[in-house]
Amino acid sequence: MKLSVIGTGYVGLTTGVCFSEIGHTVICVDNDKTKIALLKKNKVPIYEPGLEEILRKNVKNKRLSFSTNIKEAVKKSDVIFISVGTPPREDGSADLSYIENVASEIAKNMDGYKLIVDKSTVPVETGEKVELTIKRNLKKNIPSDVASNPEFLREGSAVYDTFNPDRVVIGVSSKKAEDILREIYKPLKTKILVTDIKSAEIIKHASNSFLATKISFINAVANICERCGADVEKVAEGMGLDKRIGSAFLNAGIGFGGFCFPKDLEAFLWISEKLGYQFDLLKNVREINEYQKHIFIKKIEDALWIIKGKTIGILGLAFKPNTDDMRFAPSIDIIKTLQKEGARIKAFDPKATEKAKEVLKNVVYCKNPYEVAKDADCLAILTEWDEIKSIDLKKIKKLLKHPIIIDGRNIFEPKEVEKLGFIYKGIGR
Numbered sequence: 001m002k003l004s005v006i007g008t009g010y011v012g013l014t015t016g017v018c019f020s021e022i023g024h025t026v027i028c029v030d031n032d033k034t035k036i037a038l039l040k041k042n043k044v045p046i047y048e049p050g051l052e053e054i055l056r057k058n059v060k061n062k063r064l065s066f067s068t069n070i071k072e073a074v075k076k077s078d079v080i081f082i083s084v085g086t087p088p089r090e091d092g093s094a095d096l097s098y099i100e101n102v103a104s105e106i107a108k109n110m111d112g113y114k115l116i117v118d119k120s121t122v123p124v125e126t127g128e129k130v131e132l133t134i135k136r137n138l139k140k141n142i143p144s145d146v147a148s149n150p151e152f153l154r155e156g157s158a159v160y161d162t163f164n165p166d167r168v169v170i171g172v173s174s175k176k177a178e179d180i181l182r183e184i185y186k187p188l189k190t191k192i193l194v195t196d197i198k199s200a201e202i203i204k205h206a207s208n209s210f211l212a213t214k215i216s217f218i219n220a221v222a223n224i225c226e227r228c229g230a231d232v233e234k235v236a237e238g239m240g241l242d243k244r245i246g247s248a249f250l251n252a253g254i255g256f257g258g259f260c261f262p263k264d265l266e267a268f269l270w271i272s273e274k275l276g277y278q279f280d281l282l283k284n285v286r287e288i289n290e291y292q293k294h295i296f297i298k299k300i301e302d303a304l305w306i307i308k309g310k311t312i313g314i315l316g317l318a319f320k321p322n323t324d325d326m327r328f329a330p331s332i333d334i335i336k337t338l339q340k341e342g343a344r345i346k347a348f349d350p351k352a353t354e355k356a357k358e359v360l361k362n363v364v365y366c367k368n369p370y371e372v373a374k375d376a377d378c379l380a381i382l383t384e385w386d387e388i389k390s391i392d393l394k395k396i397k398k399l400l401k402h403p404i405i406i407d408g409r410n411i412f413e414p415k416e417v418e419k420l421g422f423i424y425k426g427i428g429r
């Protein structure tokens, strides 16, 4: 099929590239000229395992191209996916102006039937607004359909997730739109759930909010475990063995970050309130998440006593492993608070250093964990990268001023680290 994907962020670019890999002809469009120029040179502006290889392959076999020209892309495509940003506004609602812009651009340039599919995460009822925008901007009476096709890929495993989704959700209002989307996803051989547009929109917000709730729930349980001497890792294992609960997203830590959970939680809260329902549970989820960072800083304080003048070594800056994304990373608040209290910060991240430099100033960025440990008063682990999980603890101990590790991701077994002579504090154990 001939497809266009408007917006080349994490979701748009991965979707476009992967659609070309499964046999479609895809134009990825963005109004950011620098980004498109980079993509035209076969360079991926984000770190996402496997993406660049598939991109190169499909550019070469002419199934994938990049453009800043939305007009041409609309004309050449049967289906247009909207995958532009929906950033949070100050009141928590999603800024949908990019969606409106793209929808009107599509309408102005339509020359025949098009299926317009929203892939961006949007509040319920956006589909209706997109339909209206298209009708208002059409030059003549051309038929079209609008559909919702929320994306569930995770950063860091975006390519894998796109090829192996648990489900594909399509929200449609016509059989024609359903058939086209089924055809597009056919090569994936996955479960396709067909719903109305509003339900599809809610599935995305509800899924992300539910996963965020799972994380805050286990973080709250971790705080109980700590107070009574239980081990949250064992508790999570025991809970997760119940198939109704499942073991995923039960890792206690410093709280969730990234550009999806915090933003989608806020947006879901906002739309619930707008619809006249107080979804207070989600407010608690947010509070627990914020509190978790405070608890982590308190652990560092307990270990060092006075923060002022101390050197704190940070391992991991990205909001999760295998990504260079720093948006809403818990490391930002944690480091800024420690700096405010007078700490000197040294830090290492395998991929996120360049992006971290834009948001975290006065940090000594190091090339490896050992450079961080040298003469630091303690080590604080913020992201569970493999490169950090596999550090040589004996070597680290010799380099640190004091053998203290505060582990915000529970990557080590307390007894083993303590046996090596460390003072070790994890989360909920």
Ligand code: UDX
Residues within 6 Å of the ligand: 151, 152, 153, 154, 155, 156, 208, 211, 215, 248, 249, 250, 251, 252, 253, 254, 255, 256, 257, 258, 259, 260, 261, 319, 320
């Ligand atoms: C999430 C959703 O998983 C994905 O379906 C959606 O499309 C986009 O939002 P992503 O933000 O890439 O994906 O990362 P995810 O792996 O879900 O992790 C989000 C945050 O939760 C990270 O900060 C991570 O460290 C944290 N997390 C995750 C925990 O603290 N504990 C867990 O058990 C799982």
